[in-house]
Amino acid sequence: MKDNNDMPGHLARRFQQIAVAVFLAEVGEAGFDLTPVQYAALATIKANPELDQVTLAGLIAYDRTTITGVVDRLVQKGLVERRASPRDRRARALEITDEGRRTLRKITPAVESAQAIMLRGLSAREGEELMRLLRKAIAAGNELSRAPLREVDLKA
């Protein structure tokens, strides 16, 4: 009988579980209250002014129904503003606030330390190899989830 430890699905779940716990612990110790998902969204909003929610979802591979709540919480924390888009009255244009920028800047060391802790059982070479293999498997499976990654031409 196949052991759990031979199931990539089980290993995926477990690694993710640890990754989230480590992220929350590091960020929490640094005095911030931000989830991994909120962090990625905030960083992406900062990098792409006037981003709408669907495009944001595509850039970080979130489901469009999930992004609504994530942005809600970022807005509630005062890190992001949700305005009406000037080009499309259906869309919201997201903008990072000054406090969002400040938070992002101050939180970075904790985020990077979290990434290191997740890989602490591996040598640097192994860590690189793990990331390479994950990237490759993810690229091949991108279209299999409801929320695939979408690279977008943003200068439009």
Add this chain to the structure above:
Amino acid sequence: MKDNNDMPGHLARRFQQIAVAVFLAEVGEAGFDLTPVQYAALATIKANPELDQVTLAGLIAYDRTTITGVVDRLVQKGLVERRASPRDRRARALEITDEGRRTLRKITPAVESAQAIMLRGLSAREGEELMRLLRKAIAAGNELSRAPLREVDLKA
């Protein structure tokens, strides 16, 4: 600036997301309605008669507050029975039903095909290496999540 693709946390989330989608698609096509989490719980209950919920949680690294709902749903589907433990009046003794056994047997091909699809971008060697590195990283981080894996002496 660090790209998402250099963040093990982001890759972990993404790989897990694809793994769950693939599992649900394969199992659904085979005519079953079972999540990855429910499947692992069911298989573990089958392998360990009279298992209590905390031990079950430890064997598959679920949070004890999560296991309640998972077992609820297995019971509701008629795949598991939740009895009073003969030894400890606090505990529940979980038993797989005949239908649970049948389901587990018939669902196995779909589960294995799902595991293969998750790795379809990788060669066999790369797939093995990915699992090895995940196992190693997970072992090092086991205690960092609220729901660590607990290997238990079950013949007690």
Add this chain to the structure above:
DNA sequence: CAATATTGATCAGTATACTGACTATCAGTA
């Protein structure tokens, strides 16, 4: 340009995960 299709956002409902609290019970010890 009118009918149709598509798209951005949200909502209701379900299923993990986790935090923190609580009850009932058990185990160890003074």
Add this chain to the structure above:
DNA sequence: TACTGATAGTCAGTATACTGATCAATATTG
């Protein structure tokens, strides 16, 4: 045995994820 501490299970509350539906607005096309 009475006290203390630990343990099994559950619950309320919050945050991802996803399914499927809906509404409003935009695009497409006959």
